[in-house]
């Protein structure tokens with residue numbers, strides 16, 4: 569085994585497909601039951617991958633999984649890296665070790681101290697879409713693109729939505745202009761999850777849209793930058809033999825295409841190193 573990839577999102581799968589095609593033995597350890605990472609929680613059409621049209625995020629995730637299967641990538645699902653020490657990765661099914669380690673663990677929505685429940689959804693996507701919002705009062709907390717996108721989707725499904733943003737919203741003007749009818753309350757607010765109130769006003773559901781944070785595996789201590797793993801232009805971290813790609817770094821604007829490209833860059837670097 570030459571390389572262990574932790575995380576089977578677009579970055580990790582792309583890295584694995586390229587490693588496989590470059591003749592490098594690798595394994596993908598994926599914590600969840602399916603490949604595709606954050607794309608698995610997007611029922612929305614992905615309009616942002618050059619050359620790919622008419623697919624939802626979930627279909628993009630399925631395509632990535634199909635591609636990994638077609639080239640026989642060794643994938644272990646339901647296999648979280650519980651701890652990582654140097655190039656040794658401990659999982660519930662045993663320990664993996666290899667000279668190269670690729671951290672592709674991506675990011676997760678910030679909770680802001682809220683706990684997910686049947687009325688409180690953390691982050692955009694499938695959780696929000698599963699809420700029955702018709703005629704219901706929904707508070708969206710946050711002021712970024714996801715807050716305005718999700719507010720629009722709730723409104724379009726017949727919900728009575730209000731956005732609460734502590735600071736002036738930083739969402740793209742384009743998205744803000746799409747929902748002129750949705751009230752936006754700017755300034756400090758007091759949210760009480762157990763009473764489901766915001767500033768004392770009752771709501772049926774909260775959508776928490778506080779952005780994302782990097783998921784850094786336990787035990788690994790690479791240099792970070794703003795909470796994300798710092799990498800050089802080859803995807804090398806501050807730790808020898810440890811690379812990182814995709815949204816766990818803050819190297820490029822986060823999206824499927826850049827995450828995949830980052831995984832490919834790392835795969836190529838590892839294959840070059842192995843040839844030396």
Ligand SMILES: Cc1cc2nc3c(=O)[nH]c(=O)nc-3n(C[C@H](O)[C@H](O)[C@H](O)COP(=O)(O)OP(=O)(O)OC[C@H]3O[C@@H](n4cnc5c(N)ncnc54)[C@H](O)[C@@H]3O)c2cc1C
Pocket residue numbers: 574575576577578579580597598599600603604605606607609610611612613614615616617625647648649650672673674675676692693694783785786813814815816822823824825827
């Ligand atoms: C609702 C939604 C809609 C989106 N829409 C678009 C879009 O239209 N176009 C676009 O380009 N981008 C979109 N994105 C962003 C895109 O999904 C991400 O940029 C991309 O998935 C990041 O890829 P990644 O592989 O770096 O990380 P992730 O997708 O986060 O994948 C990381 C993987 O690592 C796994 N993992 C984490 N910790 C461990 C561990 N300890 N052990 C093993 N596995 C672990 C996770 O389970 C996950 O599968 C969207 C995101 C969301 C949430």
